[in-house]
Amino acid sequence: MPRPLNLEDRIAKLRQFYRHEKRVPSYSEMMDLFGYHSKNAVYGLIRRLQEYGYVTRSGGKIGFTSKLIGSIRLLGAVQAGFPSPAEEELVDVLSLDEFLVQKPEATFMLTVTGDSMIDAGIHPGDIVLVEKGGTIRKGDIVVAQVDGEWTIKYFGKDKQGAYLDPANSAYKRIRPKESLTIGGKVKASVRKYAS
Amino acid sequence: MPRPLNLEDRIAKLRQFYRHEKRVPSYSEMMDLFGYHSKNAVYGLIRRLQEYGYVTRSGGKIGFTSKLIGSIRLLGAVQAGFPSPAEEELVDVLSLDEFLVQKPEATFMLTVTGDSMIDAGIHPGDIVLVEKGGTIRKGDIVVAQVDGEWTIKYFGKDKQGAYLDPANSAYKRIRPKESLTIGGKVKASVRKYAS
């Protein structure tokens, strides 16, 4: 067998470079980065990384996938415990953007006000990712304008027409008197803790 | 006044290119992309984009910032309503990764099991972003191993020592009998809706 090529170090260094420079290093820059003395060494390494899905190539140019750019290490099994530094190499890396957003050009961020969805675990101050367009189904959480005011509620429909349900027993079902405009469908909710 | 240069179109096109190719286009590629007949036109455009914080430059090479790469359009004022297609130009764009993750190399994703934090709006099936290391303060939500088992709870401390509090009245305060290992601090929680 030939010499082993430890990808882990190299990948870590590429991540580091990208975070600093916000761009993909050139072959000669990678030469320095990895301590190679030949550009062809880089060439081979990149081909490997491409096989494993870390980089893409188009038009003789290199692009990094979310496996390199992404910032979150995903842990498959939860109850299995927490990773020790030694076994961290195995986990997959992804980007939250890619994970949560399917249509970037149609997705917005909204800060939630009011407690009408609190039983659905959506608290005031939470952030909600809303996708415009697409079909709305019964049971979807939507951002809607009823009679001039914007709210976030469960969407429903029956023989009397469309209605909006809060997730809070203190409020009751809303039936639009005049107008109902659906702004979009809630695809995800996010809460950021201060500390 | 000289000719106006409509940045919006160009920025949209750069976004599109980046999503497809996962890399920054070269000057000549941008020439085609924007319909220019001179590379110098691109040169000037890039200088503008750099001023506005869309691109970075290092070593004669271009990098895209999260303003270009990011996938979420941020709406500052919520109750103000939903943006019409016409006014969408004004809003800022950011990346969820950058927004939620401060230390990418120390942050993990965990899927929540169990309902012990349900009153804090953390439901089973939710995803939690955990940052390893750093100081833990009273009131922080932590991922911890008590007497061999991993859980997610509020962290607290008094004269009897450290304890863990659930956010569910059906469960009660936990005091570690033998061991307590803090895996990390919960920095954010995320829920993704299926549809």
Add this chain to the structure above:
DNA sequence: CTTGTAACTGAACGAACGTTCAGTTATGGT
């Protein structure tokens, strides 16, 4: 210890890169 193999070296190549310069064109304000 030998041998197969893939990681690497080092040099070379044309192509494409980002940048510069002098000049032209379109546009909004006066």
Add this chain to the structure above:
DNA sequence: ACCATAACTGAACGTTCGTTCAGTTACAAG
């Protein structure tokens, strides 16, 4: 209608790019 101004054209430049090739080196399995 004119002018100031910045967007743009078009050509040129040295530099650096990604790729190729023939040859060398280090490792692991038999």
